[in-house]
Amino acid sequence: MVDMRFLNNLASADPTPGGGGAAAYCGALAAALASMVGNLTVGKKTYAAVEHDVQAALVRLADLRARLIALIDEDARAFTPLAAAYRMPKDTPEQAAAKDDALQCALILACEIPLLIMENVALVVDEIDFLAHNGSKMARSDAGVAATFARAALEGASLNVFINVASMRDEARAQQYRSQAECLLSSVVPRCDELFAFVRCEVS
Template identity: 45%
Template sequence: MSGSFLDAPLSGFLSALASGSATPGGGSVAALTGAQAAGLVAMVCNLTIGKKAYAAFEGEARELLAQAEARRAELAAFIQADTDAFDELMAAYKLPKASDDEIAARKAAIQAATMRATEVPLAMAAAARAVLPLCGPLAQHGSRTAVSDVGAAALAVRAAVPTALLNVEINLASIDDAAFAERARAQAAALVDGLDEQVAEVLATVRARIAG
């Protein structure tokens, strides 16, 4: 599939995903899932803003909307960025290795590309994780008729973050730079710390408001 996934129909992305090509893969799916979570948050904000029943919350809803839209744009860009990073890694593996110099250059290129292919999903996971704090206040004070969509957003975050971090995990196994690997593992651990509990809190609020 040529060009950016964002410029193609969804059916084209899904067909590429199901094809025998290694890209797009799990990283792009994580980015799309995170972008959808941010989109759901934005939607509920838009359904809340301008409604008399939620006038006291409108200022905060507008702030949440701006943050959600920023995360949505960031995560949407990662759909293609993840594929690009993987393609760069594959290109490094195809470099010539007929001499000692070429072998050394190829090894260095592979290490650099592997680190890049680790940094992209790590940043992606952080962007997806940043959507979750937007869900709590929106679940509590946003439009009650759309509160289930806030829960859906929280569940999407819970899927997107560990999905992205699987790409981090598999790439770290091939990285020689111990300090880089240690930092990446610490960042990944911080991103999942408390994730399930915070999602559960959002869902409890959502269900309480659904119950009335």
């Protein structure tokens, strides 16, 4: 049932998929688990009052899951020019300048993709929050697991932002990306922790 190709590729010496792709995959897992909570809620008389809202959440989660899966490949594609830039020679001043120019260009996408992963995971957390509080109590622990995966996805993707901005020559752009990542971490990670604590209290 488990498709081992992604895990085997992740475990290989090939640098892609790497940490960014794994973070996106964790986000997709969070979205999938949240969807499971929703699917175990719809059609139940006990939750008739939130049926419409749960159905809408399921549509959004399907879209977010697809986006995050697509970002696995996007992250790998973003790494290709970055890796190529690092391999360029720098024996002469002209080569060094060309290498730096290529590197600076590649670093932009290498930051923007993990930021997109973080932004999409933040939206997943909104759905987890709603479903943890309003979805089937029988699946509440799964909402807690979704929150832990979302937290891992956020923190994992942020590391790719931080490592890449450190090599940016454009300090204003670097600070913009750094601030975006830090803002997402500071606003969403505590929500993941609160959701986990809520679920832990409810199931204990």
